Amino acid sequence: IYSNAFLLKILFFSVRQCDKILLHSYIITYTKVQGIPGVEFTAVTEVDDQEVCYYDCNIQKLIPKQEWMKKTESEDFVKEVALRNNQTCTLFTKEILNPFSLSGAYIYQRRYGCTWDSESKHSNKFDAFGYNGEDIITVEENKYILSKQARDKWKEDIAEGFLERDGKDCVSWLNDFLAFGKSHVERIVPPKVFLLRKDPSSPVVCQATGFYPANLTITWTRNGRAYNNTVDPGEFQLNEDGTFQMSSTLRVTPEEWKWYQMCTKLSKIKRKHFLLNCVLADSATLNWREWVPYGCGLLAVIVVLCALAYCCYGKCRKSSKGKFLSQCTVHSCGVCVFVFVS
Known part of the structure; x- marks a missing residue:
């Protein structure tokens, strides 16, 4: 082209x-699907915008998505992540879905997580619940905002309980993932x-x-x-x-x-x-x-770059024919520069 x-x-x-990367993020997206055979409940975990694992409630198995997660020396950590997701399967049905008396086909999602600054230690938590693509519960300024549908079915203290429990856990889980996947996540x-x-x-x-x-x-x-x-x-x-x-x-x-x-x-x-x-x-x-x-x-650096650029420029000029541009390289201080001239 x-x-x-x-x-x-x-x-x-x-x-x-x-x-060092300063700002980190941890996000879990829970999805409950009703009316589609073979799909019940899934959980996708992302750390710093990278999917690290996937949990399928049907087979009750955690599926690593990153090599470092597959090779982690701590099997206990992987088991703990799997256990947490399995518990959430039950939690979704008992505390979240049952009050709505849902029937027929539907998709219910929850996306929650946090960002954390490793230098200032400041964290920001977020949470949202959705039903068939519409937000019914969101978090603003560390307080749950319930839609009318949610207010009719939920007690507000249940929502506040999620923020209190999961908000405290979020940064802790983020740091656990960062510790085990440091070489990959913090690259x-x-x-x-x-x-x-x-x-x-x-x-x-x-x-x-x-x-x-x-x-x-x-x-x-x-x-x-x-x-x-x-x-x-x-x-x-x-x-x-x-x-x-x-x-x-x-x-x-x-x-x-x-x-x-x-x-x-x-x-x-x-x-x-x-x-x-x-x-x-x-x-x-x-x-x-x-x-x-x-x-x-x-x-x-300036001296080396100028000297090498001059040498490369001469070679590039000699080999440059037509409209496509030639290339030469300059190396200095861990920097590789490709210069194209016509």
Whole structure:
């Protein structure tokens, strides 16, 4: 599709041990289905936007979805997670569904969880109950809000009991999962960033892929100020390997490129050096500026980058033929830069 496009790709391939994801999340989605054979009750657990396990009440079995969960040394932990989900099967029927006297086919869901800042220790809890796609119970400011249907069937203290019990457990369960899946859940994978366009009159697309966690932001500025007027932001999409991808499209003419800058940033990380800045120049050249990782000698990095870039530039120019863009590489301080020139 982008055979006549310009491309630029930047890869970070080293991550410092002191980097740390600050904000974590724990979400469980319970689903009770009536009227569909073979489907009774399921529970899906997500940690930091990754599905880690699935529980099927029909077979009373916990199914790990991540390799670290399958290989965990603590069988007791896996059994405890399975037991909790099994108890919830009974709880759903006894305390939640029975008061409604439901009959026929229906889908009943509960989605609850919390976010937790590992540095400030602040947590935020959320909870919602749904019946056939409509919210009947939600949580606002740590207080349950019941719909008329729910108020007619439930006592409010039952709802408050859920918040009191599950709210306290949420952060504790989150920390247990983080402890057992630390190497996977807390990993940091910087993005591969591409700038693409189909032809000279097409919009510029910033494509970031292969990053983890899903905390990437893509922003555009005009003359140093945030610009959103002709920007089409994308949404996070999950890759097959568990990483994420995202894109953002800027719709301006090539003559206006010199006024714009693109920035991608992995946020919610303790040391925020995964920050890339690009100044759009013209259809033939892209001037990229890169924020150097902490702990590297800035002067040394600049000297090495300039020297290697000069050598690579000569080789690229010699091998560049036609409209497709050539590539060379520069390595410095754990940074791999792919520069495409025409």
